[in-house]
Amino acid sequence: MRMRIVYAILISVWTILLVRIYYLSIKSNEYYEEIAQNNAIKTELIAPVRGQVFDIKGNPLAVNRLGFSVSLKPHLRKDDKTLKDEIEALASTFTDLNSTKLIKNYLKSDSPYNQEFVEVVEFIDYDAMLPHFAKLSLRPNLLIKPASKRHYPYDYLASHVIGYVGRANQKDIQTDELTKLTNYTGRSGIERFYNSVLQGASGERKTKVTALNQEIEEIYYKGATSQNIKLTLDLELQKFVTEAFGKDAGAVVVMSLKDGAILAAGSFPEYNLNPFVTGISQKEWDEIIKDLDKPFTNKLVNALYPPGSVVKMAMGMAFFNSGKIDPTTKIMCDPYFELGGRKFRNWKNYGYENMTIVEAIKESCDTYFYRGAYKVGIDDISPVLEKFGFGVKSGIDLPNEYIGVVPSKEWKRTKTKEPWYQGDTLNTSIGQGSFLVTPVQVARDTAIFATGLDVTPHFLHSIDENVTKWEVRDILSDKEKANLAYVRKGMYQTANIFGGTGFRALSSANIRLGAKTGTAQVVGISQTDKNRINENDMKYYERSHAWITTYGPVEEPAFVVTAMVEHGGHGGSAAGPIVAKIYNKLIELGYIDKKYLKKK
Structure with a gap:
């Protein structure tokens, strides 16, 4: 009888051990593999370009000027000389930029936990950037990306009807998360009333990256979308x-x-x-x-x-x-x-x-x-x-x-x-x-x-x-x-x-x-x-x-x-x-x- 009890205990212990081994080697592998995969795949939301506004005959009333944004590599605060050199390169190229303000903006947005480039210049006009694009692109600490800026070709004309866009604040972001991507929202007039139409929908890009956040390949892409509107105005x-x-x-x-x-x-x-x-x-x-x-x-x-x-x-x-x-x-x-x-x-x-x-x-x-x-x-x-x-x-x-x-x-x-x-x-x-x-x-x-x-x-x-x-x-x-x-x-x-x-x-x-x-x-x-x-x-x-x-x-x-x-x-x-x-x-x-x- 005693031997039977001993055998039963041994069989139970080995059964538990085998089940645990199976769970760790087979079932848990699926869980950790999913975590590893998520850590290796980077998902990036793509901000839509705001839809344009036209009059009844197709004349533009609110458009997007093409240009570029400039971002700096994160964690440059640890290398003060490199940070100042990069900022000086920008300020000397575009004389309307203030180097002190650029550094302040960078330090405000940079974080030890951030692995993304930090935007320091929101918009530089296409024609202004073009002569310097190749030279600046060679600097490894700079990232130059396409950007757009809302523009009203007729300045004052129909201003209360067309309205304008302004920078999104925290309240805007809580109401509409898309504004966190676009940074702008309609503030008045048609721009505000039809904001959801003009603002559009975000896109998505997924890439494989290394542990150092270096991109290996693109595995999924869906473009952002937006809609243009035509008004009855002549x-x-x-x-x-x-x-x-x-x-x-x-x-x-x-x-x-x-x-x-x-x-x-x-x-x-x-x-x-x-x-x-x-x-x-x-x-x-x-x-x-x-x-x-x-x-x-x-x-x-x-x-x-x-x-x-x-x-x-x-x-x-x-x-x-x-x-x-x-x-x-x-x-x-x-x-x-x-x-x-x-x-x-x-x-x-x-x-x-x-x-x-x-x-x-x-x-x-x-x-x-x-x-x-x-x-x-x-x-x-x-x-x-x-x-x-x-x-x-x-x-x-x-x-x-x-x-x-x-x-x-x-x-x-x-x-x-x-x-x-x-x-x-x-x-x-x-x-x-x-x-x-x-x-x-x-x-x-x-x-x-x-x-x-x-x-x-x-x-x-x-x-x-x-x-x-x-x-x-x-x-x-x-x-x-x-x-x-x-x-x-x-x-x-x-x-x-x-x-x-x-x-x-x-x-x-x-x-x-x-x-x-x-x-x-x-x-x-x-x-x-x-x-x-x-x-x-x-x-x-x-x-x-x-x-x-x-x-x-x-x-x-x-x-x-x-x-x-x-x-x-x-x-x-x-x-x-x-x-x-x-x-x-x-x-x-x-x-x-x-x-x-x-x-x-």
């Missing part, structure tokens, strides 16, 4: 719009009624995009920020203005939808409407005349809208204003679009904790008080009146030749569609009949237009002032903003052109001539058929 028209606007501050939108494509748009003044790619100085930044005309603000979507009288078309539709006023109802137009001891003035000293919506729009009679709004009430007005594009996002493909403010009882109660007054309703009726909009919202609103259809304002035409389809929506009831005719008649008379507020300003347009002018007060007028002070006698930054929004040709509406000149005074006289020039340019470029030309 470069020639964009240049013309910029020149026509001149040195004033404000905004312009030129939009197709077919689907909301924007052919030209400007927020003025503009700024040079290129310095932002690598970073600007604190002095340059302070100059931009302190400029009272706010060149860094995208006024198309990121600035809010009282709309003034350009809201009167939507206001008229709110009157009609209420059932309390119809398009043929005549309302008194006189010098002022008195409420609670306060006189709500007309924009000019009228006589006493009963008007329908047609005449009220043509002559922009404020007291017509005061009386109409007083009768209808804000509860029936605010929802219609939102339906026509105010107080909601337009959906434009620019980042951080503001929604503006459509005043209402609920909004005021939430915002100010104060009750709603009838005076608030009257101010809202002429686009003043708390009413705030963006120029793009006004353009979208005008498009609805021009065609009866709602479009999404946009800049994207296609991604790598794949054309994007944009929805056109039928949002109006049959009653609203029938009432459009009266509003359009008023807009027609505004631009084409003597006495219309846009008649003189738009007379140089070679086609007939539908229009509405607007003068939005920046400062209030005291009740003790019997007459409104002349805009030209006011300090510049106290003058009213000048609006004009139009569509044309009236026979077959194809385009909306909306312009707003900050502190321009009266809408028609300040913004009208700019708009007339733009329509004439659209005709010249073939966007509008010459069969619609006015007969002389």
